[in-house]
Structure formats: structure tokens, C-alpha cells
Amino acid sequence: MLRPRGLPEAVLAVPAACVALLAGWVPLAAAEHQIVTIGPTLGFLSAILLVAYLADLDGVFTWLGARLAAACRGRPRRLLVLTFAVASGTTAVLSLDATVVLLTPVVLATTRRLELPPRPHVYACAHLANSASTLLPVSNLTNLLAFSATGLSFTGFTALMALPWLVAIGLELAVFVRFFGAELAPPATARPAAAPPRIPPVPLFALVVLGLALAGFGVAPLFGLEPVWVAAAAAAVLAARALARRRVRVTVLVAEANLLLCLFVFGLAIVVEAISRHLLGAPLRALLPEGTGLAQLLLTAVLAAVLANLVNNLPATLLLLSVLGPHPAAGTVLAVLLGVNLGPNATYLGSLATLLWRRVLAGVGATPRWREFHRLGLYTVPLTLVASVVALWASLRVLPAP
Template sequence: MSTTVVYEAVSVLLLLAVLAFAVVRPRGWPEAAAAVPAAVLVMLVGAVSPHAAWAQTRSLLPVVGFLALILVLAQLCADEGLFEAAGAAVARWCGSGAGRLLTGVFVVASVTTAVLSLDATVVLLTPVVFATAARTGARARPHVFATAHLANSASLLLPVSNLTNLLAFSASGLTFTRFATLMALPWLAAIVVEYAVFRVFFRTDLAAGTTPGAPQPNPELPVFTLVVLALTLAGFVLASFAGLDPAWAALGGVLVLGGRALLRRRTTPRELVGAAAPLFCLFVLALGVVVQAVVDNGLDTGLGRLLPSGDSLTELLVVAVVAALLANLINNLPAVLALLPLVAPHGPGPVLAVLIGVNLGPNLTYVGSLATLLWRRILHTHGTRAELGPFTRLGLLTVPATLLASTLALWGMLHTIGT
């Protein structure tokens, strides 16, 4: 047995062990508790050199730093009551219609995912959706399933919408605005398809209507927070035009809202650091090293045989399907780390097709993305079972349809406006 085969076997086993640990999280331990030792081990056995491990870590550091800033920004918006105000507005608008409530949840979840990342939708918006459904007397299931699906499928629009987007953005060579322009139609196509399927799949729950309880006070819209958030989003665009890292705009938003919250004693430095999820960021860096070991010892060769090099509709569909399948086998974060080096030399089209696959594919299984796993935990805290059967059946309907619609839309954008 060759050394390479041994290294590949060790690397794959460690990757699977890290992902299993992230799913189960025994005794509530952080994901980094398994990922860091695994990263050290693949270096000790020689599956990846310290030089390659450092190169991978260095390439991920700016992306992970940006992720930390977005997480803090989302938490500050939540602390100011932005999500509660949005939930109350949706409840007022829906009146006595559960269908209208679903529409409102789709709109709010899609915008939240696009602007504040999928983590904000799963962690901060899902509890608000539970409360909003209770407030209107609607069945919660269609609406909380929507937050899980839209955390993945509505994360196609902006580089800041998902950690996978940040990685793809770095590999694509596109500007912030060009990325958003190319992905606007695929993003919209995925949401429209999801909405159509949800209306049919949950027709019984939606037909039950709503039974509003006693009137509740409406939280005040945090105008200052909304303005800062809008300016931060504009800053992403301006930074891209100026050739600067969008992280500077995110940092500006965090400094303004964070400084205001500190002065008003609504938060503490420790809480702000906690909102940045430092252990999760460490997990991402360590996972990158383990994935690098897997890629260097054979995965790149196998995937290279499957992936086409062009940007025709058929080729983009093949890339998206391979990415979706790989995301459901090893999770979308390792999948995008493995696939990007293989497709980046072929231009932005295949890179964005990978993104469609790793963002939409995870709606098929629980293990497809970390966000879905986190969504399951939130459901448990609200006394709701995350049933495997309905989730899988829904995914079997939405994933093929959204993959086809979004890839077709991407192909159209690439051949209409170019890169």
C-alpha cells in the first residue's frame, strides 16, 4: 500500500470524524475541539506539510475575519430589536392569512440571509418566526422550515451572504458588484421555486389559517440601526469599487453599532467577542487544513476527472450537481474548499456553479450544511421535532428544481452580460 493511499485514508477518516463531532457536539463541546487536534494530526503524520497548512490558513484568515465581523453585526442588530420589529410587521401584514405570513417570512428571511448571512437567519430569525407564528395563531412548521431552506438557498446573492460565498468570491476574481449582478437572477430563481414548492407541500398547514390571540404591543423599528445597516451594505459596494476589502465596511458598521451599545451599556466587550464566534472561526481554519490534506492525497484527482472546464449550460449543470452531491456527503464547507482550486482556473462561471451546488444542495439532508444542523438545535430548544422524513421529502422536491432553475439563470447571465 502506497504512502499516498495511507495519507488519503487517514485524512478522510479524520475529516469524517470532525464532521460527525460537529453534528453531535458531545457535552456541548465546540466544533474546534475535534478540528484542531485533527489538523495537528494530519501535519504530524505527513498528510499535509506545515507549509501547505499555513498557506491554506493564511488564505482563509481574511474570509474568517469577515465572517466574524458579520456575525457581530447581526447580533448587534438583533440586540437593537430589528428582527423582532420585522416579525411584528409581518404579523400585522398577514392579517388572517397563513399564506400571507409565509410570504412575509420568505421576504424577511431572504433579505436577512442576503445582507446579514445565513447564520443570522438560522440563529436570530428562527426564534422570531416561532414567536410570530404563535402571535398570529398560524402553524409554525411551514415558516420555520422556510428559515432553514432560505438560509441556504437565499444565500446566493452577495459575497457576505455565506462563508461559502466569501470563499468563492476570493477565487472568482469578480468585484463585489459584478458578483451580485451575476447572482441576482439565480438568487431570485431559487427563492421563487422554493416558494412555489412550499405553497404546495405545506398546503394543509397553510389552509388551517390563523387564530390571532390577544393584541400585543408592537416593537418600535430601530431606525438608527437600519440606517447603519444600509450604510454598511453601501460600504460593501464602495469598498469594492475602491479596491478595498469589504471587511472594512463591516468593521465600520460594527464600530458604530458596537460603540453605541457599549456606551449605552446594552452589551459588554466580552459579549461582542462571543458574538464573533471565535471557536467556530478556529474550527473553520482547522477544517481547512484537514480538507487540504484530503485534497492533496487524491480527492483533487478524482474530482478533476468529473468536472468539465467550460461554461456551457450542460457543463455548469454538471459542476453544480457534483458540488451539491459532495456537499451532502462531506458538508458544504469542505466541499467548496475542495472544489474551488479545481474550477477557479476555468473562470468565474464554474466557480459560481460550484456555489449554486454547495448552497442549494444542503437543503436535501441535515448534514449538508452547518447552518441546517444549527437550525435543528434551535427547533429542539422550542420543543419541536426536526423530522427527517418531511425534511428529506421537501428537499427532494426543491433541490433538483432550484439547481436547474438557478444554473439556467446563471448561464443566461453569463451569456448576456458576461463576466
């Protein structure tokens, strides 16, 4: 979380994993199993990060920002609703990192250009990077890590999480409208009409590739293909076009794939396995309830949310998956995901995405206020978490999971 001197997280995680292996805290066979299990997941992560970067290079986010500015007509509340829609879609399709790193600066620039209060809109990007990441298996690294454990298909996962996703976003919007009411009110005096923003050309090629990739995520399992191959194909098409036009270098593409982040997750998985075996595994097994009734799902989600805010949502996910064992009930895993995805809106430390969002804003001179962030989280997290779990419970009654 601290990243002294900008060093990547892998600098600490990989040696820590080596210590765990050399000390015998994790058998070598177990470490190999972890690497084989999460390898495709991390391959997908690299590919989708590259897709998001290349989509930005093609002007997708600049175009979205211009469309937001034109559509809101200078009204802050309308801009907030549009930001919620764009951030939710970006998070679901391109993962939460794209919302934090690529969309947040665009939204901030849009509010400054329109002379509107930026806080409601940039805070929306942070919250939706977490709370809108529950819809698809590909929306969040936590989802990807847990997807195979659910035993669900891509469409089955999405069908069960659709209602919780909508409920969480709707409640977030209602709280934001109330919390930032003064800043979202129309100005007391009319501003002079601003010149309409110039809308750049539609990045048709990139949008078509993204649409085909999204469709491919749903269709690929029918042919026995993992989502990583769809994401890799989309990245290859966009990268080939960018290279042919000499808009990017190979070294930049390698850097944007963020292979060091994959090494970090590998190391973290081994360290968490050691912690599960020798420290927290037994207490968590005693606390986690059995069954998928409403009370059990609520308790599971709350435990996951608390753990995410104590140790960050990525290690919390790895730890809970280790404790749940090889064949947990799909409803239990989905409740865990609601906890580790919605819970991090309570504190800065809850998710790496929130820490990255704060770093992005600090880099452009708009550092958020920590008291305000935590106060907003206090209003949103309990409400969205409980309501989303109830929605999941209802979905499980209609669409029974294995």
C-alpha cells in the same frame, strides 16, 4: 456535527490539522498560504456575526416579527410570503446564520401568537438560509471562501447571481405553497379578531448602520478595501453604542464574534487540503468538466450538491476550490456555489446552518420531523438547482465573466 457535551468544533479540527502537518500530508508553506488566503474571510465572518447579534440586541428582529404579525392579518399564506421576503433579505445581508439563529425563533413565536401552523414558516427559514444565500459574496461563508477565486467585483458577483437567486426563491415558494397547502388554507371557521400586535419603535439606528454597511460592501472595492473592513466598521459602531448604554459586556462581544468557529475553519481548510492532495483530488479533477456551457455548469453544480450532502457544504467548498486550482473560470465557481448552497436543503447534514436550525427548534420544543424535511428537500432541490443553473448560464451569456 455531533458536538459532544457542547464542545466547539475546533476541539477536533485543530488537532486533526496538526496531525496532517506533522505527518507531512500538507507542507507548512501550503498551510500558511491557506491561512493567509482565508484570513480576511474569517475576519469578515466574525464581524458580521457580531453585527447580527448587535442588530438583534437593538430590537431589529423583534420589530420585524411584530411587523410580520401585523402585515399578515392572520392569513397563513400571506405570512409565508412575508417570511420568504424577510428571510431572503436577512440571509442576503446578514448571512444565513442570522436567519437560522435570530429570525427562526421570531417567526416561530409569531405563528404561535397568531395561532397559525408554524411548520411552513419555520421550514422556510431553514430553506432560505441556504437557497437565499447565493446573492451576495457576504451572504454565506462558502461565498466568501470562493469570492476571490471568481475574479469578480462585489457588484459583478451580485449581478450574475441575481437571476439565479430570484429563480430559486420563486420556485421554493411555489413548492412550499403546494407542499403545505392544507396548513396554508384559510381556517374553515372565522377566528375571533385578535388584538393588533404592539409594534415596537423602529430600530432606526441599527437599520441605518445595516443599510450603510450594505452600500459599503459595493463601494469599498472601488477604494481597494476588503468587505471585512466594512463589516468591522459596522460592528464597531453598533458595539460602541451598546457598550456606552451598558447593554452588553466586552466578554459577550468576544463570545458572539465566535473566534472558535474561525479556528475550526482554519483547521478544516488544512485537513481538506490533505484530503485533496492524497485522496479525492484526482477523482474530482477527472469528474469536473471544463468549460461553462449549460451541460458543464449543470454537471458541476450537481457534483457540488452531492458532495455537500456527503461531507457538508463547507468542506465541499474548500475541496472543490482546491481541485479547481488558482485560476478557475468564474462561471464554474458560481456553479459550485449554487450546488453547495442549494444542495444542502436535501439533507440535515448538507450544511452547518441546517444543523444549527434543527438545534434551535429543538431548544424551544419544536423539533422538526426528519422524514418531512427530506421529503420537502426531494421536491425543492432538483427543481431549484437545475433552474438556477439555467439562469446562471443565461446571465453569463448577457454579462460575460472573466
